[in-house]
Amino acid sequence: MIPFFPPDLFEADRADLLEIMHAVGTGADQRFILGGRTAAFEDALRRRLGAADAVACSSGTSALSLVLSAMGVGEGDEVVVPALGCAPPAATVCALGAVPVFADVDPWRLVVAPDAAEAAVTGRTRALMPAHLFSVMADMPRFADIARRRGLRLVEDSALAQGGELGGTPAGLWGEAGVFSFVQVKTFGTAGEGGAVVTRDTGLGQDVRMLRNHGQDGVHRFVHHRVGYNSRFDEILAAFQLHRLPGLDARLQRRADIADYYTDRFADLADHGICAPPPGRDGRCFYVYTLLTEAREELRAYLAREGIGSHVYYPRPLPHQPAFAPYAPPNGRWPAAESAARRNVSIPLYPHLSDAQVEHIADSVCAFARLGREEAALQSHRAP
Structure with a gap:
């Protein structure tokens, strides 16, 4: 049998994963989230992509929530999302009190069609959220043009597309922010759950970084500047992703x-x-x-x-x-x-x-x- 979801994705990394678990679990600092390994993993992602910032978080879905929240999307706003695909783009919009507006997809490429997305824009539209689907990237040059002309925020749901490039620009860097998912079957999946926000905007990255840890700024503990989320990244998975990044x-x-x-x-x-x-x-x-x-x-x-x-x-x-x-x-x-x-x-x-x-x-x-x-x-x- 050739399974669709292989059970042995990380078989070659078994010994390394066990060693990482032991090292983190017995480390003198007893730091299991948002420690030095997470910082190193974020820096490796940032440098690989040429981004201004990369913020590791608990999942690709959480990454979308962090970006939309950092952008101030909220009650009464509309966000244009694809009519076909996974639930998180629409769900994260709804969770913020905003309204998902569904745009049809290209019949062959299956990603959201720019013309359909622009036709869905109204006076209440705050953002466009095209998503790369299956193995095809959305037409990001067209979406960037629409966002510029219509004065809209542009969020790139690149959860399925790490490693993809369009016209020399990596997936995740076409919009103001992009997201990745590290769930095991993704192109850079891990032995668990995780995600990241990548951006060329250091200010946006700073806001996302604050929101992922209950609105704290990382300097002053228990000082909450905004109502945030618990979307912190695991040190074991950070080390595991660093181990797997060269391959x-x-x-x-x-x-x-x-x-x-x-x-x-x-x-x-x-x-x-x-x-x-x-x-x-x-x-x-x-x-x-x-x-x-x-x-x-x-x-x-x-x-x-x-x-x-x-x-x-x-x-x-x-x-x-x-x-x-x-x-x-x-x-x-x-x-x-x-x-x-x-x-x-x-x-x-x-x-x-x-x-x-x-x-x-x-x-x-x-x-x-x-x-x-x-x-x-x-x-x-x-x-x-």
Whole structure:
């Protein structure tokens, strides 16, 4: 079986992680959060990206909350978010008393469409929050232009995109602030939960740093300048991420190579009802590899029969979710998001897939396309 979520992501780092846990746990300073390891990890991220500041926090979701709060987004404000994707962009907006305004996505690239986002801007709009989705970065030059022309804040949800670049600019640095997620399956995942805010604005970074620790400034303990959050970073995970950082480029390269192979193999499958993501590497981040097909369940069943795991990330657009439907206009439609939610399916993409496994995955997708939907369904229901 080739699992979609591999259980052995950190198997090669087991001994190092145990050593780190022992070193932190027995350290003389007994500092388990926001210590020297966290500071070193933040500095390494900052230097790698060329950012003015990098602030490690408890999760990618928390990173969005910190940025929006630092920007003063609040009651009655509107923030334009994608109609397709994970819940945190909309949820963090709602939690601040603001209103998420859902914009449709590009039907092929699946990221929020700039024209749809600009059409959603009103006099109450405070910020744009485009998100990179699957393995494609949003059109950040267009969003930067819209934000400049319309006088809006620009928050880049780059939680899925660490390591991606668009036009030479790293994901996370196109907006006033960007966020990363270090949950284990992300491109720079860790053995737990974590995130970071990155920014070119030192003032914004300082505000985020204060908010992540209950509004304290890091100098005067128990002096709370603002109502903040408990979004502090773990010293064990900081040391673990520092340990894994030198190998990140090789892991990203392996992901990109696998994605290129898939794209080459699937280039002619559109006529067979399977649409591969856009080719190329500029503006790509290779977090997951996502296909579009009306025969999603048949393809998943066929892949399972071939010993291949698959995953459907977002089977329902956000404005159709019970939590967010009250914020959506009655009878609103997001046709591209609705179509993608019905048709998307992701196949395995992680660095330690072997060449033989990658070839088997590609062979199986191509075989399904050649068989046709009905025959594949019949084969999937036959006894092995």
